[in-house]
Amino acid sequence: MLLYHSISPVCPGKPENTIHNTTPECFENNLRDIGQHFKFVTLEEFSSSADKSGLASVTFDDGYKNILSNALPVLEKHNIIGTLFLNPITFHKQYNWRDKVRHVIRHNLEETFLENASLSFREGTFYRYSKSCLNNSQCIDNILNSLIGNNTPDVYGTYPYITVNDLILDNPSISYGNHTLNHYVLSSLDESQQYHQIIESENILQQAVGPKVSRCFSAPFGGTCDINQITLNILQEAAYESILMSRQKLQPAQAETRHLQVLERFMPRSENIIDEVLGILNTA
Numbered sequence: 200m201l202l203y204h205s206i207s208p209v210c211p212g213k214p215e216n217t218i219h220n221t222t223p224e225c226f227e228n229n230l231r232d233i234g235q236h237f238k239f240v241t242l243e244e245f246s247s248s249a250d251k252s253g254l255a256s257v258t259f260d261d262g263y264k265n266i267l268s269n270a271l272p273v274l275e276k277h278n279i280i281g282t283l284f285l286n287p288i289t290f291h292k293q294y295n296w297r298d299k300v301r302h303v304i305r306h307n308l309e310e311t312f313l314e315n316a317s318l319s320f321r322e323g324t325f326y327r328y329s330k331s332c333l334n335n336s337q338c339i340d341n342i343l344n345s346l347i348g349n350n351t352p353d354v355y356g357t358y359p360y361i362t363v364n365d366l367i368l369d370n371p372s373i374s375y376g377n378h379t380l381n382h383y384v385l386s387s388l389d390e391s392q393q394y395h396q397i398i399e400s401e402n403i404l405q406q407a408v409g410p411k412v413s414r415c416f417s418a419p420f421g422g423t424c425d426i427n428q429i430t431l432n433i434l435q436e437a438a439y440e441s442i443l444m445s446r447q448k449l450q451p452a453q454a455e456t457r458h459l460q461v462l463e464r465f466m467p468r469s470e471n472i473i474d475e476v477l478g479i480l481n482t483a
Contacts, residue, residue, distance in 0.1 A: 226273055234279075241256065251450050260417055267365060271372060284377065284413075285376070290363045291362070300343070319334055333387070337392055381396060383419065401437065415440060416434050418442055421445025421446060441459065445464050
């Protein structure tokens with residue numbers, strides 16, 4: 200299963216400092232090459248298939264508006280349906296907290312942040328330990344808000360998010376899913392905080408999108424340590440069918456199940472996507 204974030208003609212630079220970007224040309228080349236070896240299906244078809252061998256699906260995380268302007272025409276051209284996972288906090292031009300972190304990095308505000316923060320874990324780069332499951336994401340966000348508030352026009356101006364008015368509900372080539380309210384690291388939160396992030400996001404999406412909301416859930420960051428049993432319990436109680444991870448793995452023919460399907464995704468990093476697939480297979 201493929202994972203993308205931003206689809207833009209302008210490559211924003213190093214991924215650790217900016218959003219993960221793929222050019223429209225590279226995106227189309229990826230789909231063309233994968234399509235020669237795999238059959239593209241909807242995410243729901245992928246999730247419900249008992250044997251997933253030979254199947255592929257396309258997903259996008261974080262809800263950047265350029266997906267609708269730059270990726271959707273490519274999906275339509277190739278008759279592929281993609282699923283876009285949203286953080287509804289951005290519907291009203293509020294910022295995904297990861298973009299607030301990126302703003303701090305770009306403007307050399309890390310030391311100012313740390314003067315106002317008491318973090319349980321501080322090893323490696325600021326970008327890395329800010330998303331550690333040992334540091335409560337909501338607490339970090341509160342500090343970010345007190346430091347910079349919503350004053351991040353460089354983020355919104357260059358890579359605007361989808362708002363409610365941008366949602367395209369009558370196009371069969373795009374569907375929508377839940378990526379939590381704020382994009383926090385779920386395993387860093389207590390049970391009530393996780394419940395709010397998942398269920399409040401679902402409620403907003405149901406009001407905005409209705410029946411097109413996927414019953415597959417995209418875990419923010421999608422690493423093994425970014426979710427826990429509390430996450431899985433909430434998703435199961437909310438009748439989700441699958442949780443999508445982002446561990447740079449290919450999906451096995453049969454999905455891992457813990458009362459909830461665990462689906463793997465990988466994020467292509469070049470136009471040589473077949474070489475990347477082979478590389479993953481060789482290291483598995």
